[in-house]
Each structure stands twice: as structure tokens, then as C-alpha cells.
Amino acid sequence: MSEHAISVRGLTKSFSGRKVVDNLEMVVPKGSIYGFLGPNGSGKTTTIRMMCGLLTPDAGEGDCLGFDILRQSGQIKENVGYMTQKFSLYEDLTIRENLDFVARMYRVRNRTARVDRALDELGLADRAKQLAGTLSGGWKQRLALAACMIHEPAVLLLDEPTAGVDPKARRDFWDEIRRLAAKGVTVLVSTHYMDEAVQCDYIAYIAYGKKLIDGLAREIPSKVGLSTWLVEGPDIAALEATLRKDPGVGQVARFGTVLHVSGIDKEALAKVAERETAKKTHDWTRKEAGLEEAFIYLMAHSEDNFGNGGQAQ
Amino acid sequence: MSFSLARFRAVLVKEFIQMRRDRITFAMMIGVPIMQLLLFGYAINSDPRHLPTLVEMADDGPASRAILMGMQTSGYFEVEGVVTSAEEGDRALRDGTASFVVVIPPDFERDVVRGHSPDILLAADASDPAAAAGAMGAISGIVSTAISETLTGALSYAASSPPPFGVVVHRQFNPEGETSTNIVPGLLAIILSMTMTMITAVAIVRETERGTMETLISTPVRPAEVMLGKILPYVIVGYVQTGVFLAAAQILFAVPFLGSPLAFFVGFNLFIIVNLALGFMISTIARNQMQAMQVSFFTLLPSILLSGFMFPFAGMPGWAQAIGSVIPATHFLRLVRKVMLKGAEMADIATDLWRIGIIMAVIVVIALRRYRQTLD
Numbered sequence: 001m002s003e004h005a006i007s008v009r010g011l012t013k014s015f016s017g018r019k020v021v022d023n024l025e026m027v028v029p030k031g032s033i034y035g036f037l038g039p040n041g042s043g044k045t046t047t048i049r050m051m052c053g054l055l056t057p058d059a060g061e062g063d064c065l066g067f068d069i070l071r072q073s074g075q076i077k078e079n080v081g082y083m084t085q086k087f088s089l090y091e092d093l094t095i096r097e098n099l100d101f102v103a104r105m106y107r108v109r110n111r112t113a114r115v116d117r118a119l120d121e122l123g124l125a126d127r128a129k130q131l132a133g134t135l136s137g138g139w140k141q142r143l144a145l146a147a148c149m150i151h152e153p154a155v156l157l158l159d160e161p162t163a164g165v166d167p168k169a170r171r172d173f174w175d176e177i178r179r180l181a182a183k184g185v186t187v188l189v190s191t192h193y194m195d196e197a198v199q200c201d202y203i204a205y206i207a208y209g210k211k212l213i214d215g216l217a218r219e220i221p222s223k224v225g226l227s228t229w230l231v232e233g234p235d236i237a238a239l240e241a242t243l244r245k246d247p248g249v250g251q252v253a254r255f256g257t258v259l260h261v262s263g264i265d266k267e268a269l270a271k272v273a274e275r276e277t278a279k280k281t282h283d284w285t286r287k288e289a290g291l292e293e294a295f296i297y298l299m300a301h302s303e304d305n306f307g308n309g310g311q312a313q
Numbered sequence: 314m315s316f317s318l319a320r321f322r323a324v325l326v327k328e329f330i331q332m333r334r335d336r337i338t339f340a341m342m343i344g345v346p347i348m349q350l351l352l353f354g355y356a357i358n359s360d361p362r363h364l365p366t367l368v369e370m371a372d373d374g375p376a377s378r379a380i381l382m383g384m385q386t387s388g389y390f391e392v393e394g395v396v397t398s399a400e401e402g403d404r405a406l407r408d409g410t411a412s413f414v415v416v417i418p419p420d421f422e423r424d425v426v427r428g429h430s431p432d433i434l435l436a437a438d439a440s441d442p443a444a445a446a447g448a449m450g451a452i453s454g455i456v457s458t459a460i461s462e463t464l465t466g467a468l469s470y471a472a473s474s475p476p477p478f479g480v481v482v483h484r485q486f487n488p489e490g491e492t493s494t495n496i497v498p499g500l501l502a503i504i505l506s507m508t509m510t511m512i513t514a515v516a517i518v519r520e521t522e523r524g525t526m527e528t529l530i531s532t533p534v535r536p537a538e539v540m541l542g543k544i545l546p547y548v549i550v551g552y553v554q555t556g557v558f559l560a561a562a563q564i565l566f567a568v569p570f571l572g573s574p575l576a577f578f579v580g581f582n583l584f585i586i587v588n589l590a591l592g593f594m595i596s597t598i599a600r601n602q603m604q605a606m607q608v609s610f611f612t613l614l615p616s617i618l619l620s621g622f623m624f625p626f627a628g629m630p631g632w633a634q635a636i637g638s639v640i641p642a643t644h645f646l647r648l649v650r651k652v653m654l655k656g657a658e659m660a661d662i663a664t665d666l667w668r669i670g671i672i673m674a675v676i677v678v679i680a681l682r683r684y685r686q687t688l689d
């Protein structure tokens with residue numbers, strides 16, 4: 001028994017000469033919630049598609065539940081539930097017809113009972129005859145989740161399952177994900193909401209097809225190596241503007257009346273803090289860098305690559 | 314990982330539900346054949362030339378040879394050979410190798426000279442009346458010119474009026490010369506080409522365009538299950554269309570059905586499948602439903618123009634015939650006309666069947682080679 005559900009190495013994919021996923025390595029431990037983060041267009045969807053055999057990698061190898069991703073996509077499909085980023089069930093079929101169709105595709109035993117149960121769990125039993133196309137975004141999302149779980153897969157690949165869904169529905173969604181993980185299901189979930197990163201056991205962050213960082217969620221901030229200061233005081237906007245121009249400061253994020261000032265260069269940032277504290281206009285306190293700062297830093301960092309990045313070297 | 318009947322049935326059921334809910338497409342499937350029948354039921358006129366002609370020469374004197382020469386130079390007839398018996402001539406007319414068979418009776422020249430006024434027989438395949446009309450009109454003039462030129466001098470009195478010979482025209486297969494009789498059977502080829510190809514191509518591309526293909530192929534479904542499950546409902550649509558067509562042909566145009574129903578059944582099934590395969594192939598090329606429609610329409614044009622539907626095949630220039638002969642509609646059109654109008658049996662349509670079969674094999678190979686089980 002391996003202790004990973006998914007493990008890939010050197011995964012590479014180009015579209016018309018542009019490297020969209022570049023030499024990616026990822027190990028998803030069994031039973032974990034693994035957050036796959038990165039800005040739009042960074043290659044998350046492409047990576048997930050390669051993992052479940054929907055796209056053929058140009059290079060690289062790996063396995064999913066012990067099946068080779070290049071040669072055994074048939075077996076992988078039997079045991080994996082994949083929820084696409086865009087709703088891709090049939091809008092002109094009813095909720096029940098969609099679930100029934102998917103259940104038949106996986107040759108689920110006791111199909112009717114299973115579909116009934118899924119409808120109950122969804123809370124859609126009384127709307128089973130409604131066309132899927134008439135559901136709101138949040139309900140479509142839940143239907144899609146129910147559909148990709150109908151064959152009780154060991155691994156769930158969820159591609160931005162909460163994009164465009166209201167906060168309440170998002171919370172419910174994450175409750176459901178945690179419940180599944182507690183039952184031993186491995187969940188790989190891509191997102192670009194930073195606040196969802198906190199919900200994950202593990203995180204990988206990619207930009208322009210390259211993995212920038214991965215590891216246990218709680219270790220990510222220290223891996224990024226940011227030092228952060230909290231700044232409070234009058235006329236915070238003016239100070240924010242000045243600090244942004246300061247070469248010793250990596251980034252400034254404003255949370256209400258508080259500034260989070262961070263930088264990779266600890267020394268340089270400390271000097272800035274010393275200088276500013278001397279003015280006695282604002283309060284400067286050291287703070288442990290959190291996931292949020294880490295991701296703002298990573299995002300900013302990857303955006304810097306935007307002009308010359310993305311292109312294959 | 315073998316073919317699963319359960320999954321195939323699931324795709325089939327889904328297709329039927331979607332088809333039933335898609336009212337417009339459904340209406341089109343039934344409406345298009347009726348509309349086309351009404352639109353194309355009108356005569357389409359043309360004056361074709363160089364129609365393949367066989368001769369049965371029981372007299373090969375100078376006058377007979379002059380008649381043949383005259384027919385050839387008139388441009389209407391392309392004398393391609395001789396037959397030695399009436400049965401041989403009939404067969405050629407039935408299987409379409411000849412549009413005309415000219416029979417010059419024994420001792421024709423002698424009888425002309427003696428003033429016995431012998432008859433030349435022109436047997437014409439009138440199932441395409443437009444094709445035959447011009448030639449039949451011209452034959453009298455051609456013969457009398459030939460005779461007056463050959464039998465000059467001592468015999469010239471014989472060439473004077475009243476004409477010293479007769480021309481008997483046998484219109485075979487469509488004695489009344491009704492254009493709709495010819496157009497209507499051909500229309501089945503066009504209707505099936507159009508709807509079968511387009512509907513399949515669009516139905517498959519729609520899955521890609523709406524993104525549902527991604528969910529579909531992320532399940533363990535096999536390509537054959539998808540292909541068969543998606544194609545079969547449209548085979549049934551093809552049956553409905555053919556039924557509507559046959560009824561309309563009977564009721565509106567009183568087109569006869571003389572041949573073997575079995576031959577017809579085999580032929581139209583093969584033709585439906587070849588068009589579905591073509592639609593499947595188009596779906597591997599087109600990226601969206603619009604493109605699928607355009608490509609399908611693009612393939613329809615030669616089926617209308619070069620198959621012998623619009624213009625008699627034999628009257629088309631060589632390059633057009635070359636293109637026409639690789640179009641399935643060309644062969645199906647001949648097949649339907651033969652069966653409905655000429656009373657053809659299985660043996661008479663064998664050539665058409667295997668030609669459609671070859672075209673189908675090529676299309677299926679291309680379609681399967683292009684079909685991807687991934688999103689690459």
C-alpha cells in the first residue's frame with residue numbers, strides 16, 4: 001500500500017508551442033485535502049486533466065491510486081470522481097436523469113436506490129424533475145459534486161468547485177468536503193480563493209505552469225520566508241503610498257486601518273521599521289507571517305512574471 | 314474494459330431524451346423532407362448531351378452507318394457499342410449503362426429503297442425525362458438527313474416526302490415523361506444526405522461545445538459505446554424520414570414503386586449509415602455547432618449538383634463525373650431510381666451497393682482515426 005493517492009513527476013504539457021504545465025511534481029497523500037492554488041491560466045485545470053487521463057502529457061509520468069496515468073486511464077476513471085470547472089452535466093436533462101446517466105456510466109449497483117439517496121443528500125428530492133439548466137450556480141455546483149461522487153470514488157478531483165458561488169454555499173461545500181475526507185476520501189481541490197487555502201491540509205501553489213511551493217498548509221508561510229509587521233496609526237493611506245515606494249519593503253497589504261508590511265529581506269525590512277518607528281507617528285509590531293501574506297506575496301511574485309513569463313523558454 | 318451494453322444503452326436513452334426535448338431539431342427532421350419534396354417537386358429542365366447509347370444493328374449498310382454517324386455528330390448521343398439481342402439492350406437500360414438503345418431492323422436500307430417505310434426503334438430510359446427529351450426530339454431529323462445524304466442519285470426519289478421510314482420511340486420506366494417522377498426518388502438521396510450528416514455532426518459537436526464531452530469522457534465510457542449510442546437514434550430518424558418520403562411520393566406525386574422492397578431497404582440502410590459516419594467524421598473536424606453545420610452543408614452541395622440529381626450524370630463534363638462518382642448520393646440516387654422506377658431487384662443494384670460500401674469504409678477509417686478519447 002502506497003500512502004499517496006496521486007503522485008506525478010515531470011508533468012509537462014504545451015498548447016501550440018506554449019508550455020502550460022512545466023515539469024510539475026506533486027504528491028497527494030491518501031485521505032488528505034490537497035489545495036491546488038494559482039492564478040487563472042496557471043495550468044491547474046490542465047494538470048488535473050492529465051491526472052485523470054483526459055489529456056495526454058507531453059512528458060512526465062505518475063500514478064493515481066496505483067494506476068499509471070499514461071497507460072491505465074480506464075482504471076483511473078473507474079475510481080476517480082472528477083468535477084469540471086465549468087458545469088458540464090446536461091442542462092436539457094433533469095436532475096434525476098443526469099444522476100441516473102452518470103450512475104449508469106459507472107455501472108453503479110442498486111442504481112435507483114443510489115440515485116434516490118444522492119437526491120436526498122442533496123436536498124433536491126422534490127425537484128428531481130427539474131431541468132439541470134434551470135438551477136442556480138450554487139445548486140449546479142452541488143449537483144455536479146453529487147454526480148462525481150455517485151460511484152463513491154476513492155479520489156475526488158474538484159476543479160474550482162466554489163467559483164462564483166455565494167459564501168453560504170461555499171461554507172456548506174467545504175463542510176461536505178471535510179466530511180468526505182474524514183471518511184478517507186482523498187480530495188484534490190483547485191481554487192483561487194485564498195481563504196479556502198486555510199481549509200486544506202496540504203497546498204501547492206503554481207504560476208505559469210511551474211510549481212512555486214508546496215507542503216503542509218501550516219508550513220507554507222515559513223517556507224515562503226516572509227517577515228511581516230503590523231502598522232497602525234493616523235493617515236494610513238499616505239503611509240501606505242510611501243512604503244510602497246520603499247525598496248526595503250516587499251509588499252503592503254491593507255486590512256481596514258491596519259497595514260501588513262512584509263518582505264523577503266528581513267534585514268532591510270527591519271531597518272525600515274526602525275526608521276519609521278523613530279518618527280513616532282505609527283505603531284510597528286512584528287507578526288508571524290500568515291498564509292494570506294504568503295499568498296499575496298506569491299501572487300505578486302507570479303504577476304511579475306506575466307510580461308516575460310508564460311512563454312516557454 | 315470491453316464494450317458495455319449498459320453504458321451503450323445509457324447513451325442511447327440520453328440521446329432520445331435530448332432529441333425529444335429539442336423541439337426545433339425534431340420538427341426539422343420531419344419538416345425538411347416534406348418541404349424539400351414540395352420545393353424540388355417542380356421540374357428542373359436541362360438539355361443534356363452525349364448520353365450513352367448502344368445500337369443493335371441488324372443492317373449495316375451505308376444508310377445505317379450514316380444514321381449512326383449522324384447521331385454521334387448531333388451531340389445528343391454517344392454511341393458506345395453494339396448489342397446483339399433485345400435482352401442485352403434491356404439490361405443496359407435497366408442498370409444505367411445506356412440511356413438509349415437504337416435498333417435498326419434487318420434489311421432496313423433495302424426496305425427504305427423499296428418504299429416499305431421500315432421502323433427504327435429508339436428505346437429510351439425515360440426515368441430521367443429531361444435527359445431523354447432532347448435526344449428523342451432530334452432522332453427523326455437525324456435519320457432523315459442521314460438517309461437523304463446516303464441515298465442520293467438513283468434512289469433520291471425514296472428520300473422525298475412522305476418519309477420512307479418511321480421512328481418508334483419506346484419510353485421505358487416513365488412513359489408519361491413526368492419530371493417529378495424522376496426528381497422525387499432522387500430527392501430521398503438529398504434529404505438523407507442533408508439531415509443525417511448534419512444532425513449527427515451537430516449532436517456530437519454540441520457535446521464538445523457545451524463542455525459535456527468532458528464529463529462524458531471522464532467516465533469509463535468507451536468510444537464505440539458513444540458512437541453507437543449517438544448514431545442509433547438518428548438511424549431511426551432516417552427511417553421516419555424515409556417513411557414520410559415514401560408516403561409523400563405516393564400521395565403527392567404518384568411516383569410508382571416497381572422494384573424490390575428488399576433492395577430498397579438494404580440500399581437506404583447502407584446510405585443512412587454512410588451519412589451518419591460522414592457526420593461523425595465532420596464532428597471530429599468542426600470545433601463548434603456552426604462549423605459542423607457549415608461543413609455538412611459544404612458536403613451537401615456536390616451531392617445536389619454533381620450526383621445526377623440536378624443535372625443528368627451522363628451529360629456532365631468528365632471532371633464533374635469524376636467528383637460525382639466518389640459521392641455516396643450519386644450511387645444511392647441511381648439505386649433509388651432503379652428500384653422505384655425501373656423495378657430493379659437486388660442483383661441490379663449490386664454495383665451501387667459496393668460502391669457506397671467502399672466510400673463508407675474510407676469515411677469510417679478516417680473518422681475513427683480522428684476520434685479522440687481525450688481533450689487533446
Ligand SMILES: Nc1ncnc2c1ncn2[C@@H]1O[C@H](COP(=O)(O)OP(=O)(O)O)[C@@H](O)[C@H]1O
Pocket residue numbers: 015016020038039040041042043044045046047
Ligand atoms: N485545449 C487548450 N488549447 C489551448 N490552450 C489551452 C487549452 N487549455 C488550456 N489552455 C491554456 O493553458 C493555460 C492554462 O490553462 P488552465 O489549465 O485552464 O489554467 P487554470 O485552470 O489554472 O486557470 C491558459 O493560458 C489556457 O489558455
Ligand SMILES: [Mg+2]
Pocket residue numbers: 041044045046085159160
Ligand atoms: Mg481552470
